[in-house]
Amino acid sequence: MADTPGQRRFKAFAVVLLSLVVAVTLYPFVNVLAQSFSDATSIAAGKVNLVPRGFNVDTYRVVMSDRDFWVGYRNTVFYTVVATAISMVLTTCFAYATSKRHLKGRKAFILFAVFTMFFNGGIIPNYVLITSLGMRNTVWAVVLPSAISVFNVLVMKTFFEAMPEELEEAASIDGLNTYGILLRIVLPLSKAVLATMLLFYAVSHWNSWFQAFLYLDDKDMFPVTIYLRNMIAGVSSTASSGAEASDIGMISANIQSVTMVLIVLPIVCIYPFIQKYFVSGVMLGSVKQ
Structure with missing residues (x-):
């Protein structure tokens, strides 16, 4: 069935609007990438927009x-892997337990978790x-300190509440205990x-810098985000690498852009492989069926 004139106008408007949103969203990223491949003189003169x-x-x-x-890069990878693993285990266990209506004190656990979203020490x-x-x-x-996100819980x-209870009842009749049901039925x-x-936690831990800045004194334990923070703050540690002073002066205008590109690159490379789960996972877990 052919679209009506009104439907065609709406589709054209939607395409134009979404194209503008995409352009506005991508511009900062493309601009940073262009600056990372440009010389300091061009950046200082304001000539760099979308093309180096x-x-x-x-x-x-x-x-x-x-x-x-x-x-810092090695530390960030280690912190992200360890923190994401801990966060996934704790979040999954907490969410699965509180999704059971027969759990004693269920409302108190949920209220306690929600309370921490609004108040902290x-x-x-x-x-x-x-x-x-x-x-x-x-x-x-x-x-x-950031092992559990209440929003993610x-x-x-x-999501767990929307799963058919009959699946777990059948598994229980077959002899599986609570842990077996979780590992062999629910999680798959x-x-x-x-x-x-996994994406939410990994990105959050990868980008995190304040806790390391607050609790770590040993420079060899700093994540790469502290390195970037020092660049932005003007406290570049590049001089300690043995680079020539002329080189440091030459790259001072775009060193921040280069560091940002190198830091975000792993996330950009990983995201396409799990993007297909991203929208469906958020929608299924955000709307109660």
Whole structure:
């Protein structure tokens, strides 16, 4: 059946509107990428928009020869893997348990979790707590304070609540206990929401810098986001890499762009492989059926 004139106009309007939204969204990323391949003179003159001017890769050479950058990159990968694994285990267990209506104290657990979304102790009490627990200058100070996102718990809980109870009842009759049902029945059917939560946590932990900035003193434990923070703050550690002073001056205008590109690159490469789960996972976990 052919579209009516009104439907064609609406589709044309939707295409134009979404194209504008995509253009506005992509512009900052393309601009940063163009600056990373441009020379300092062109950037300072404001000539760089979407296309590199005065193409050069000297900045990449200097940044990638900096030991601090690669140490931070290694730390970030380690922190992200450990923190994401902990977050997924805790979030899945909490969400699955609170999705069961027969759980005693279920409402109290949910209210307690939601309460923490709006109220927390603040920076100073958290700092005192982490210090008193002896976790300063350890990996646990980075990965544990943000181990659970209540928003992610609620999304996953809603997803579990929408699953047919008959599946678990049948598995229980076949002799599976609670852990067996979770591992062999529930989780294999929850790939969409698990992939979504995995992406949420991985991106969050990859981009995190404040906790490391607050609780870590050892430079060899800093994540790469602290390296980028120092670039933005003007406290570049490039000078410690043994680069020539002239090189440092030459790349000072676009070193931030290069660092941002190198930091975001892994996420950009991984996202297409789990994008198909992303939308379906959020929708299934956000709308109660």
